[in-house]
Amino acid sequence: MLYITRRERFSAAHRLFNPNLSQDQNLKEYGKCANEFFHGHNYKIFVTVKGQIKPDVGYVMDMKKLSQIIKTQIIELVDHKNLNIDVDFLKNINPSTENLLIQFWGRLAPEIEKCNCKLHKLKLIETENNYGEYYGE
Amino acid sequence: MLYITRRERFSAAHRLFNPNLSQDQNLKEYGKCANEFFHGHNYKIFVTVKGQIKPDVGYVMDMKKLSQIIKTQIIELVDHKNLNIDVDFLKNINPSTENLLIQFWGRLAPEIEKCNCKLHKLKLIETENNYGEYYGE
Amino acid sequence: MLYITRRERFSAAHRLFNPNLSQDQNLKEYGKCANEFFHGHNYKIFVTVKGQIKPDVGYVMDMKKLSQIIKTQIIELVDHKNLNIDVDFLKNINPSTENLLIQFWGRLAPEIEKCNCKLHKLKLIETENNYGEYYGE
Amino acid sequence: MLYITRRERFSAAHRLFNPNLSQDQNLKEYGKCANEFFHGHNYKIFVTVKGQIKPDVGYVMDMKKLSQIIKTQIIELVDHKNLNIDVDFLKNINPSTENLLIQFWGRLAPEIEKCNCKLHKLKLIETENNYGEYYGE
Amino acid sequence: MLYITRRERFSAAHRLFNPNLSQDQNLKEYGKCANEFFHGHNYKIFVTVKGQIKPDVGYVMDMKKLSQIIKTQIIELVDHKNLNIDVDFLKNINPSTENLLIQFWGRLAPEIEKCNCKLHKLKLIETENNYGEYYGE
Amino acid sequence: MLYITRRERFSAAHRLFNPNLSQDQNLKEYGKCANEFFHGHNYKIFVTVKGQIKPDVGYVMDMKKLSQIIKTQIIELVDHKNLNIDVDFLKNINPSTENLLIQFWGRLAPEIEKCNCKLHKLKLIETENNYGEYYGE
Numbered sequence: 001m002l003y004i005t006r007r008e009r010f011s012a013a014h015r016l017f018n019p020n021l022s023q024d025q026n027l028k029e030y031g032k033c034a035n036e037f038f039h040g041h042n043y044k045i046f047v048t049v050k051g052q053i054k055p056d057v058g059y060v061m062d063m064k065k066l067s068q069i070i071k072t073q074i075i076e077l078v079d080h081k082n083l084n085i086d087v088d089f090l091k092n093i094n095p096s097t098e099n100l101l102i103q104f105w106g107r108l109a110p111e112i113e114k115c116n117c118k119l120h121k122l123k124l125i126e127t128e129n130n131y132g133e134y135y136g137e
Numbered sequence: 138m139l140y141i142t143r144r145e146r147f148s149a150a151h152r153l154f155n156p157n158l159s160q161d162q163n164l165k166e167y168g169k170c171a172n173e174f175f176h177g178h179n180y181k182i183f184v185t186v187k188g189q190i191k192p193d194v195g196y197v198m199d200m201k202k203l204s205q206i207i208k209t210q211i212i213e214l215v216d217h218k219n220l221n222i223d224v225d226f227l228k229n230i231n232p233s234t235e236n237l238l239i240q241f242w243g244r245l246a247p248e249i250e251k252c253n254c255k256l257h258k259l260k261l262i263e264t265e266n267n268y269g270e271y272y273g274e
Numbered sequence: 275m276l277y278i279t280r281r282e283r284f285s286a287a288h289r290l291f292n293p294n295l296s297q298d299q300n301l302k303e304y305g306k307c308a309n310e311f312f313h314g315h316n317y318k319i320f321v322t323v324k325g326q327i328k329p330d331v332g333y334v335m336d337m338k339k340l341s342q343i344i345k346t347q348i349i350e351l352v353d354h355k356n357l358n359i360d361v362d363f364l365k366n367i368n369p370s371t372e373n374l375l376i377q378f379w380g381r382l383a384p385e386i387e388k389c390n391c392k393l394h395k396l397k398l399i400e401t402e403n404n405y406g407e408y409y410g411e
Numbered sequence: 412m413l414y415i416t417r418r419e420r421f422s423a424a425h426r427l428f429n430p431n432l433s434q435d436q437n438l439k440e441y442g443k444c445a446n447e448f449f450h451g452h453n454y455k456i457f458v459t460v461k462g463q464i465k466p467d468v469g470y471v472m473d474m475k476k477l478s479q480i481i482k483t484q485i486i487e488l489v490d491h492k493n494l495n496i497d498v499d500f501l502k503n504i505n506p507s508t509e510n511l512l513i514q515f516w517g518r519l520a521p522e523i524e525k526c527n528c529k530l531h532k533l534k535l536i537e538t539e540n541n542y543g544e545y546y547g548e
Numbered sequence: 549m550l551y552i553t554r555r556e557r558f559s560a561a562h563r564l565f566n567p568n569l570s571q572d573q574n575l576k577e578y579g580k581c582a583n584e585f586f587h588g589h590n591y592k593i594f595v596t597v598k599g600q601i602k603p604d605v606g607y608v609m610d611m612k613k614l615s616q617i618i619k620t621q622i623i624e625l626v627d628h629k630n631l632n633i634d635v636d637f638l639k640n641i642n643p644s645t646e647n648l649l650i651q652f653w654g655r656l657a658p659e660i661e662k663c664n665c666k667l668h669k670l671k672l673i674e675t676e677n678n679y680g681e682y683y684g685e
Numbered sequence: 686m687l688y689i690t691r692r693e694r695f696s697a698a699h700r701l702f703n704p705n706l707s708q709d710q711n712l713k714e715y716g717k718c719a720n721e722f723f724h725g726h727n728y729k730i731f732v733t734v735k736g737q738i739k740p741d742v743g744y745v746m747d748m749k750k751l752s753q754i755i756k757t758q759i760i761e762l763v764d765h766k767n768l769n770i771d772v773d774f775l776k777n778i779n780p781s782t783e784n785l786l787i788q789f790w791g792r793l794a795p796e797i798e799k800c801n802c803k804l805h806k807l808k809l810i811e812t813e814n815n816y817g818e819y820y821g822e
Contacts, residue, residue: 001546001548002509002512002513002544002545003545004542004543005541006541007539007540009264011176011177011264012177013174013176013177013219014177016332018330018331018332030331032216032217033217035217037150037219037223038150038174038177038219039150039177039217039219040148040150041178041179042177042264042265048544053507053510053513056429057429057440057505058427058505058507058509059507059508060543079169079176080169080172081174081176082150082172082174082175085174094332096327098276098278098332098333101276102276102327128146128179128281129280129341130280130337131278131279132276132277132278132279133276133278134276137275138820139818140817140819141782141783141815141817141818142815142817142818143814144814153606167605168612185818190781194715194781195701195783196701196781196782197783200815201716204814233605234607235601235607236606266554266555266556267554268552268553269553269608272549274549283813285726285812286725287698287722287723287724288725292469294467306764307765309765309766309767309771311769311770312722312725313696313697313698313764313766314696314697314723314725314726315696316726316727316812353717354718354720354724355720355722356698356720356722360720360722371415372415372464372471373464401694401727402418402694403417404415404416404418404474405415405416407415407416408413409412411412422588443628446629448561448586448629448634449561449585449586449588449630450629450630451561451587451588451589451590452589452590453590453676490580490587491581491583491587492587493561493585493586538557538559538590564743566741566743644743644744646689646738647743649687650687676692677693678690679689679690680689680690680745681688681689681690681733682687682688685686
């Protein structure tokens with residue numbers, strides 16, 4: 001069993017915001033992260049796939065294929081977008097690192113399984129000091 | 138003559154937008170960077186000060202003081218903000234890297250001169266692939 | 275179950291030194307790392323917490339709270355200090371990466387549990403070539 | 412149980428190439444990675460060892476010893492070499508990240524066991540976007 | 549006057565080799581860098597352009613255009629190639645960092661001038677310890 | 686004229702301390718940087734040499750030679766040392782980044798001139814937020 005990881009990047013605006021709370025309550029909970037007109041990040045996503053080496057080709061999964069899946073399923077939909085407004089699959093989702101990980105997992109795992117591999121881990125880096133990881137359960 | 142540099146960071150939303158053009162014209166000029174609901178970045182600013190070593194203390198300028206100036210003049214006003222909407226000193230400014238550098242220079246240079254040093258260079262990193270530099274003229 | 279990680283940094287002097295051995299024996303064992311008058315590092319600590327997403331707020335644990343715990347329990351006590359001399363909770367401890375990890379764990383885990391989360395992993399980077407990790411057991 | 416990691420680096424030429432296929436078939440499978448006259452990378456290898464702290468010395472394994480093993484078993488044989496041609500232990504191996512990890516594991520694990528420690532993980536970074544990991548099984 | 553910089557990357561094989569010398573003499577001069585079957589690097593190129601801000605658009609030069617020039621003039625020709633064999637504009641050139649910088653300059657400067665900007669500096673990073681810079685004269 | 690840069694690293698203990706002032710005055714001036722028992726850093730030094738390409742070899746200066754000069758003149762004397770106590774050429778020098786740059790320059794420039802090259806710039810990185818640069822005058 002080997003693990004391979006592909007990194008992709010996107011830049012997006014967002015704010016932490018729970019629509020069931022008032023703006024004052026959101027500010028109390030999230031501080032500057034709830035700023036009404038948003039802030040933003042250069043996000044880095046690391047997608048780790050696990051599988052056996054395919055003996056004829058010598059790799060677990062074609063990195064070009066993995067990159068293409070991440071771009072089609074995630075990057076093209078979130079890059080240079082507002083995560084609270086612009087992204088259909090994030091509608092009504094508070095775009096915290098944790099919630100993004102869960103939504104991204106749901107979009108990547110089935111596509112990777114079609115290639116006879118298994119999504120093992122997602123890591124989403126929000127700033128050089130903060131990141132989250134998810135193993136799908 | 139020695140040069141010392143202090144790095145500070147901020148995360149902000151912005152979009153490239155010329156208010157004299159229509160949204161369609163802005164999209165044509167700036168592409169995804171003009172997205173109506175903004176995108177965002179983790180910005181890194183490197184502030185380079187030049188001066189003589191002060192013999193009694195052994196440095197050009199107190200790094201704690203330099204950090205405090207950058208935070209007061211820049212970071213506290215732009216971090217977790219929308220550069221098109223939230224920032225008084227950027228009103229009516231298209232927040233490109235280049236325009237940000239010029240505005241930041243105007244706010245930092247006088248404060249650094251009060252410390253008998255001279256602002257030499259600003260470097261503003263927008264993404265790991267793009268940055269701008271300004272020497273004040 | 276999600277994992278979130280907060281990075282904090284500190285700069286400290288230390289040397290590897292076993293007080294039960296002579297300075298010559300220490301030099302033989304640790305080489306330049308036993309230098310009598312110390313050397314030092316810019317340490318980076320990555321604190322990984324695991325937990326469920328709290329549905330009302332959308333995160334596992336407030337990153338501001340996690341940062342505050344790390345600062346109060348660790349950074350304020352070790353930053354710009356001598357790990358062999360200045361730090362009460364390291365008295366009589368040989369400040370290797372491994373021993374630091376165990377001591378840091380003991381100070382962080384109970385505070386994180388008070389927030390209904392669980393400390394999952396500590397990673398301590400000593401140089402760009404050397405780091406250690408600890409899972410608490 | 413603690414985990415310590417040592418990073419080492421090497422620069423090498425390689426190409427992905429299955430000798431059972433024609434050059435055209437290789438190009439179809441691997442694209443530019445099969446270029447007849449090779450390309451190359453600055454590889455980074457992270458070697459993670461697990462073990463108990465040895466109480467008298469305060470560490471799991473002497474980092475100088477670990478570095479020496481990696482250099483003798485791997486770096487001196489692959490640095491500034493062509494992985495398809497120059498390296499005896501890679502003869503007839505398609506030098507993908509995955510295959511390199513398995514070959515490196517076979518050379519490192521026994522040497523680390525001689526030091527009463529256990530090789531836990533190898534991570535091989537090929538580019539800033541691509542890396543692989545192996546746990547020995 | 550402002551300076552903007554775009555980073556691009558390529559991975560290539562090369563060796564230092566002076567065809568007027570024997571292989572033995574080359575090995576004596578360049579050591580392992582002259583290895584007959586090549587080695588390779590992940591190169592990073594930083595292209596710095598200087599110019600005035602164009603007031604209507606707010607930037608010195610469109611980063612997308614700059615990226616496209618670098619890709620067309622350099623990256624597509626050297627990425628996943630052998631710099632001693634595969635690249636027409638490097639024929640009979642010893643592919644040291646210094647010589648690469650001069651050849652790259654000659655291909656980039658005229659294209660950037662067509663955009664009414666001026667190439668100011670090229671920086672070519674060969675490894676994390678070695679890089680070269682060129683200002684065109 | 687081309688510029689080449691070699692990076693080397695060292696880890697050292699130090700404190701900012703002016704022996705003409707009392708410990709209280711030093712603490713007032715330097716804060717935690719004056720801690721009596723020192724703190725420490727992983728320093729990175731970037732040595733930039735300028736010169737013409739030597740046509741027969743294709744480089745400005747042999748990087749192996751440059752590395753050897755930096756190691757002999759600087760790294761072997763300061764690595765895993767206390768900059769306030771252990772280093773002869775820093776005796777009675779307050780080891781600020783600025784003062785280190787001047788002392789390092791004095792030791793490197795003559796050795797580099799013996800190779801018919803010219804030391805152009807020294808950059809000394811103390812932390813990821815602080816660095817200094819010196820051009821020799």
